[in-house]
Amino acid sequence: MTSIFVRSIQLLFSVSILIIIHELGHFLLAKVFKVHVERFFLFFDPWFSLFQKKIGNTIYGIGWIPLGGYIKISGMMEEEDKINSSERHPKNWEFRSKSSIKRLLIVSGGIISNVLLSILIFSFLILKYGETNLPTKNVRYGIEVDSMGKKIGLENGDKILFVNNKYVPYFNDIPKAIILGKSITIDRMGKIIHLSLSDDKKRYLFDRREFSFFIKPRVPPIINYVVKNSVAYQYGLRNNDEILSINSEFILFSDQLKDSLSKYKNQNIFISINRKGQLIQKKVVLDKTGVLGIYLKDFMDMDKIFLFERKNYSIMESFPYGVKRTFEVLKNQIDFLKNVFHIETKAYKQIGSFFSMAKEFPNQWNWNIFWTLTATLSIWLAFLNLFPIPSLDGGYILFIMIEMMTKKKINESILERCTIIGFLIISFIMIMVLIWDIFKVFFY
Template identity: 40%
Template structure:
């Protein structure tokens, strides 16, 4: 059932985004009296699941869920319909329209994607506010695992800035660490700058970024597992561990480090319960776990917005998401980080979906993915919107149209590039699944 919910969310998000993106091309094309022959959700290779012709346009649903398209008459596109291009241009064809109209038609999709994200972020901020953990409220600093240590960070560090810029949110600080070049921290009362190495980032991506950094917390028990060693020893919720075998313990990571290294060892835990200190004897099981969970201090704050405030805040969020996505390419194309191995396709994206139906996640993911689609489509690669825009800008600047042969060749090259990327992306998805069973 969980997988079904994830798949349904993914298909619904993709369907909405594709339809709206293609509408971004369709509406200006119709406005400029350009004939649109097809409007399809998904690709109809050889056959379609549904189709109906209304006026000059065939509307349909294809069977291959890798996007969608509008086929505009008189335009060299992924259909590679060159027969039509051999005929004399008709006034209702794309190629007969002024360059500025053709440019508006080609920019329509990414424009819709950008404004859709802006609208969604605006409404989310207006309805839900913005809840986050302030980066400067981590009074005990950060806690890192071995992967975080390879980046040059240490447990107890307090984040001051990444690439010289102070970060408001702790979650954003984590992302900026992955994308940045250096981090400034307060370590033992001294301000130092740590370079973020490619080798360290490679470890982060290999571990898929899971919990390499979190915030440090006191060694306070939240709950105890029934029938566990801790339960049998008499440890209770809200107990605070202050010492182990006479050694002072302040933080949860210090406590768990001792437990993990004390398999089959008898320990004396000094706890603080109801303001009084007590000693508890416990023998750590062979697996190095005693069956307790930490109490997590709720450091979250929520910024609320009026509708008027949410509009510019939504725009700022959209631009920030776009900026971060552009910066990711610097990391992805750096082979030392190995980030390209973690690029996700449809299978990987489905795994990212919420296991339960969560409308806040749904709309937030749609907004993020809408920005992502806008960015990918505007890349100057033939076969993408950005490729068409590139040729149109050349025409508008030089005053000369590229020949149809150049456009056809560019379309073929772009198609080969995109298919190559799809092979890599699907290969990553399949390999990541295989690794789970190795």
């Protein structure tokens, strides 16, 4: 329950930031062009609001339905406009009195602000934390794969040479390249093998209930942590012990240790370990689970084996990186969206509502992950708002661009009908996604 609460709070905080920044983009540009903003609300407030206060011409408030937010701009869509818009001359502080280009900028303000937020967050993160990458050439022992990786044709010890016939310089980028790619070229014990990534194979990667790394660098079996009162603890295994063999069977890598232990449930085994250069042997009695009770070191804990590239960025260097990273994330999201329309990949199963978004946040608060996800959601929100659907920013942008090309104003009654239809379409999609998310929890 605690993890659910922490994830929910992170999501709510992240979404609140995105909503405020998005609406602030509209608000500031409206103010620049001297257009009145009547309401500025975080969350929706049908019937009543949790808080509201009028400052100048604007009522600021917080609604009670935490699913979004809005601003109301004077003269953009009003009852009085519908009644006598053809008769009344627009006041100079109304949206409809402004030129097409000014209206276009006001409507685009939310998208612009979300793009800028994503750039600023990624720039700040790289400035604060720098960048750590594992060059592909330094993955000395090949890869370790889980069941998903095996289903697409990979095996433990494979060395990945190319994805889509292109060399991927950093191992960090290989899983993403495989998910979005069409082929993999590997070196399997000196034999070059080409694996195709058909939609049928990709469904194994997309058709997952929980996120997991289907490939990672293969590592020696070095103990990172011994669980208290476990079998390993009882028989004197320690942190940093390297397991060399089990019953005279040499163990070179972590995946081999897991496979070997599974064969000796409810049996006595002899474990040879390297402890600070000293060879030690232990007789261990395994229980019916065959679990020792140890956590092995990950490749990130093995600086002496894997040579990482670490780079710190100056303020001047961080901003171009932020721009590059923002549009890389957007490209990846668009590539994923393309896979959604390929039914065979089952990528549609990864679509979700706020419930799925909450699962992306960690169980414990981590500012680095929080801001990374917030920046990712920000550029995704900007992209979605570009869709030319009435009631989204993209719908208004489309109408204004049509007006600019035809030199004629679109009838407000038509705008109103299109906006209602667009709102109904979006509401229907949101409800269906929510139902799908609930279905996944209980039946998938």
